[in-house]
Amino acid sequence: MPAAEDDPFQDLLGARTLGQCGTEGVALHAALRHAVVGGKRFRPWLVGLTHDSCAGTRPEAVAAVGAGVELLHTAFVVHDDVIDGDRTRRGRPSVPEGFRVAALGRDVPDERAELYGLAGAVLTGDLALAAAVRAVATAPVPPAVTHRLLDLVDQALAVTAAGELADVRLATHPGHPTLADVLSMEERKTAVYSFALPMQLGAVLADAPDEVVHALGEVGRHLGLAFQLQDDLLGVFGDSASTGKSTVNDLREGKCTALITHARSTAGWLEIEPHWGAVDLDDARAALVRDALERCGSRGFVEDLVTDYVATATDAGAAVGLPAALLSDLAGLCTVPVRGAA
Amino acid sequence: MPAAEDDPFQDLLGARTLGQCGTEGVALHAALRHAVVGGKRFRPWLVGLTHDSCAGTRPEAVAAVGAGVELLHTAFVVHDDVIDGDRTRRGRPSVPEGFRVAALGRDVPDERAELYGLAGAVLTGDLALAAAVRAVATAPVPPAVTHRLLDLVDQALAVTAAGELADVRLATHPGHPTLADVLSMEERKTAVYSFALPMQLGAVLADAPDEVVHALGEVGRHLGLAFQLQDDLLGVFGDSASTGKSTVNDLREGKCTALITHARSTAGWLEIEPHWGAVDLDDARAALVRDALERCGSRGFVEDLVTDYVATATDAGAAVGLPAALLSDLAGLCTVPVRGAA
Numbered sequence: 001m002p003a004a005e006d007d008p009f010q011d012l013l014g015a016r017t018l019g020q021c022g023t024e025g026v027a028l029h030a031a032l033r034h035a036v037v038g039g040k041r042f043r044p045w046l047v048g049l050t051h052d053s054c055a056g057t058r059p060e061a062v063a064a065v066g067a068g069v070e071l072l073h074t075a076f077v078v079h080d081d082v083i084d085g086d087r088t089r090r091g092r093p094s095v096p097e098g099f100r101v102a103a104l105g106r107d108v109p110d111e112r113a114e115l116y117g118l119a120g121a122v123l124t125g126d127l128a129l130a131a132a133v134r135a136v137a138t139a140p141v142p143p144a145v146t147h148r149l150l151d152l153v154d155q156a157l158a159v160t161a162a163g164e165l166a167d168v169r170l171a172t173h174p175g176h177p178t179l180a181d182v183l184s185m186e187e188r189k190t191a192v193y194s195f196a197l198p199m200q201l202g203a204v205l206a207d208a209p210d211e212v213v214h215a216l217g218e219v220g221r222h223l224g225l226a227f228q229l230q231d232d233l234l235g236v237f238g239d240s241a242s243t244g245k246s247t248v249n250d251l252r253e254g255k256c257t258a259l260i261t262h263a264r265s266t267a268g269w270l271e272i273e274p275h276w277g278a279v280d281l282d283d284a285r286a287a288l289v290r291d292a293l294e295r296c297g298s299r300g301f302v303e304d305l306v307t308d309y310v311a312t313a314t315d316a317g318a319a320v321g322l323p324a325a326l327l328s329d330l331a332g333l334c335t336v337p338v339r340g341a342a
Numbered sequence: 343m344p345a346a347e348d349d350p351f352q353d354l355l356g357a358r359t360l361g362q363c364g365t366e367g368v369a370l371h372a373a374l375r376h377a378v379v380g381g382k383r384f385r386p387w388l389v390g391l392t393h394d395s396c397a398g399t400r401p402e403a404v405a406a407v408g409a410g411v412e413l414l415h416t417a418f419v420v421h422d423d424v425i426d427g428d429r430t431r432r433g434r435p436s437v438p439e440g441f442r443v444a445a446l447g448r449d450v451p452d453e454r455a456e457l458y459g460l461a462g463a464v465l466t467g468d469l470a471l472a473a474a475v476r477a478v479a480t481a482p483v484p485p486a487v488t489h490r491l492l493d494l495v496d497q498a499l500a501v502t503a504a505g506e507l508a509d510v511r512l513a514t515h516p517g518h519p520t521l522a523d524v525l526s527m528e529e530r531k532t533a534v535y536s537f538a539l540p541m542q543l544g545a546v547l548a549d550a551p552d553e554v555v556h557a558l559g560e561v562g563r564h565l566g567l568a569f570q571l572q573d574d575l576l577g578v579f580g581d582s583a584s585t586g587k588s589t590v591n592d593l594r595e596g597k598c599t600a601l602i603t604h605a606r607s608t609a610g611w612l613e614i615e616p617h618w619g620a621v622d623l624d625d626a627r628a629a630l631v632r633d634a635l636e637r638c639g640s641r642g643f644v645e646d647l648v649t650d651y652v653a654t655a656t657d658a659g660a661a662v663g664l665p666a667a668l669l670s671d672l673a674g675l676c677t678v679p680v681r682g683a684a
Contacts, residue, residue, distance in 0.1 A: 014500045021504035021530065024511065028503055079468065083461045103514065112514035119425045119510040122464060123503040126421065129468055130475050130499050134492055137479030150476055157472050158356045161370055161465040162363035168461040169366065172445065172454035188363065 012067055012131045027102065031095050031124040035074045038090055043069040046198035047205070050216065053326035056206025061139040065149065065205060068135035069198050072153070075129035076160060076193065082121045083168060091244075096121035141205065148204045152213075156197040163188025171256065179261045183225065186258070191224020215320040219313045219330070226309035226334040229302050232257040236290060237299065251289055252281040259293065259302050268296025310334050354409055354473045369444065373437050373466040377416045380432055385411040388540035389547070392558065395668035398548025403481040407491065407547060410477035411540050414495070417471035418502060418535065424463045425510060438463035483547065490546045490555075498539040505530025513598065521603045525567065528600070533566020557662040561655045561672070568651035568676040571644050574599040578632060579641065593631055594623040601635065601644050610638025652676050 013036065018029035044066025051062050080086070081094040088094055093101065099120030103113035136149050166185040170177040177185075199216040208216075234243050235250035236259060250257065254277025263269055271292040275285045293299050310331050317327045355378065360371035386408025393404050422428070423436040430436055435443065441462030445455035478491050508527040512519040519527075541558040550558075576585050577592035578601065592599065596619025605611050613634040617627045635641050652673050659669045 014496060017497045017500040018504065021501055022508065022526075024507040025500060025504040028500075028507065075468070079464050083457070083464060103511075106515070108514050115425070116507075116510055116514055119507055122421050122425060122467075123507055125464075125468070126417070126471055127499060127503055129471055130496070133472050133475040134479065134496065137476065138489070138492065147480070150480065154356060154472070154476065155359045157469060158359040158367060158370075159363055161469055162360065162367040165366035165370065165458075165461055165465055166364065168458055169445075172450050172458055173448070184364075 012071060012135055014127060014131065018127075027099070027120065028124055028127060031098060031120060032074075032127055034092075034098060035078050035095050035124060035128065036070070038092070039070060039073065041066075041070060043073055043194060043198045046195065047202040049326065049329065050199040050202030051205045052202075053323050054203050054206035054208045054212070056202070058141060058205050061141050061205050062202065064135050064139035065201050066198075068132045068139070068153075069193075069201065071128045071132035071135060072157075072193060072197075075125045075132060076164070078121050078125035078128060080164065082118055082125070083164070094121075095124050136201075139205075145204060145207070148213075149201055152197060152200050152204065156193045159188045159192045160190075163190070163192070176264060177256065177261060179258060179265070182256065182258050182261045186228045187221055187225050190228055191221050195224035195227065196220025212320050212322070215316050215322070218316040219322070219327075222309045222313035222316065223330055223334060226306045226313065229258055229306050229309070230334050232259050233299070233302055233306070236293065247290075248281060248283065248286045251276060251286055252279060253277065258305070259298050262301050263293055263296055263298040266296040266298065268292050268298070272296075306334060354413060354477055356469060356473065360469075369441070369462065370466055370469060373440060373462060374416075374469055376434075376440060377420050377437050377466060377470065378412070380434070381412060381415065383408075383412060385415055385536060385540045388537065389544040391668065391671065392541040392544030393547045394544075395665050396545050396548035396550045396554065398544070400483060400547050403483050403547050404544065406477050406481035407543050408540075410474045410481070410495075411535075411543065413470045413474035413477060414499075414535060414539075417467045417474060418506070420463050420467035420470060422506065424460055424467070425506070436463075437466050478543075481547075487546060487549070491543055494539060494542050494546065494555075498535045501530050501534045502532075505532070505534070518606060519598065519603060521600060521607070524598065524600050524603045528570045529563055529567050532570055533563045537566035537569065538562025554662050554664070557658050557664070560658040561664070561669075564651045564655035564658065565672055565676060568648045568655065571600055571648050571651070572676050574601050575641070575644055575648070578635065589632075590623060590625065590628045593618060593628055594621060595619065600647070601640050604643050605635055605638055605640040608638040608640065610634050610640070614638075648676060 013029060013032045015029055018025040018032075021028075044063075047066045047069060048062050051058070056062070077089065078095045081089055082096050085096075086094050087097040096117040098117075100113045100117030103116040104110070108116060133150075133153065136153055137146060139146070139149065141149070163185055166181075167189050170181055170185060196217045197220070199220045200213050203213045203216050232250070232255075234245055234247075235255070235257070236247055238245055238247055240247055249255075260272075260276065263272055272289050275281055275289050278285070281289075314327045314331055317330075318324070355371060355374045357371055360367040360374075363370075386405075389408045389411060390404050393400070398404070419431065420437045423431055424438050427438075428436050429439040438459040440459075442455045442459030445458040446452070450458060475492075475495065478495050479488060481488070481491065483491070505527055508523075509531050512523055512527060538559045539562070541562045542555050545555050545558050574592070574597075576587055576589075577597070577599070578589055580587055580589055582589055602614075602618065605614055614631050617623055617631045620627070623631075656669045656673055659672075660666070
């Protein structure tokens, strides 16, 4: 993956116009930059990887569409932080938090500052979303290709919005979600726009036939789910030193992952329940939970799911003749080793 | 203006895709329809009026771009209701309120239902915004025209977002805004995307030269301000029977209009202040406030502002040779008679 750079996005962030829109315009532009900087540029990389694997010859369009999917991701992340009320993102203040703190600095009362944070982040996400659609719509390709690209973006937007809303419903609903609920939500909320969409856009830019684009949708959904499940495992069993990710936070926050949903269906849940979502969960109690998650078979179950999803993805790709090197690169994304033996 | 119809928007609302996205997809599509139906289609009408006045010959592109500006308006309205926490819009439940009530119907606790309402409305606005940009980007015009259209949309988005955030800042800030603050905010929040943008898009679709498009920006900003100020007057001095708009609500809610901001700078404010923003304000007390707003000169001041802005708009249009009939039609929008003599 290339190093993170934000220069390709400069033109897309409306610096010139926002700079002429007073204090708020300047604040919105700074928030957009803050939100775009520091991402791993994973989605643009997927666009390019797939385009190149399909023998595409449109590097300029790849850059434009890659910027579009990254901005789409930015918009989702910023609006997700509004919806979840998250105060941090990638170890830095989230966009709503940035606006909230700025208002507090102007002696705005707490509740009003919260509202200013919400407004600033809704609007920042809106600007990122509009820039994303524009970037895809104006990529230098023939009109028929533009329409194929935009249809894919539209579909991904609809699926992602429905998945995001399903996530809120599962979290707010009385009663516990089933494993099927959780997997379906994860697929729609993240896998489609983060994996299926960039790969399909890359293939369309390479003028790949419909059946290849369709197969890449399957590949992306399964890979995205595998990646998400692997991420859930890393959030509990990972090596913090190499992932930079706490292995206590998910448990302390009571994050409702597939791992937890499976455990809830086993006798081991009686051991786990007192600790899951405990705000004072410490390392020693987290270790007890990890041990219980292994003994009740939930860790193994989710590891097997990852393996199955990767295999399904690889088979779907091979069936339409996708290059073995591409499928191997993609599968590699989902096999980050976790700590200790299963 | 044409009768309100939502059929031209059917294809743009992602019915097919959203319908395949489970309960949440169906709910999001219903919310989009709810938000789009019932608008006056004022902005698409302005696109067509300006296009025709500039001797344009692209009716299909006018329809596409008109749908785009209406969807842009939908997105702003829905996100504005999120930011302001408004429970009603055009006399019906707002989009966040619709999602909130649906969650309450599923026995979700109050606070959680509020969150579901916020999430549903953020996502509905996102879908409207993406559809808006796509509609403009794919209007059947040559690429150079597409770029002119999208530049205008980008600029209007930036200005509107900054204006919306300025509105929140003025409302949340300690201390009272100045008249200049209020007018600048109104111009950016509403006048640009509701008046300047549709007129400029219509002119670009007619291949009008840059100086005409630029002048229409001036015309639109001034007309939009005049329209907003007229609307403020109607909200206090209007004839409810003909406008369908209460003449008590704005006063009861303590809406910080230019009318009120002016009154605050006069000796008459001592009479008005005890009633302004009083939740129990009745018709008799509202009549006292109206009387005071006339005696302190605020009504006359705002009426003069309307006249001035309309004159400035008309002059700017005439200077670049815009047809007198167009300017007269536009000026007519801002001269709805208010009740009684000034």
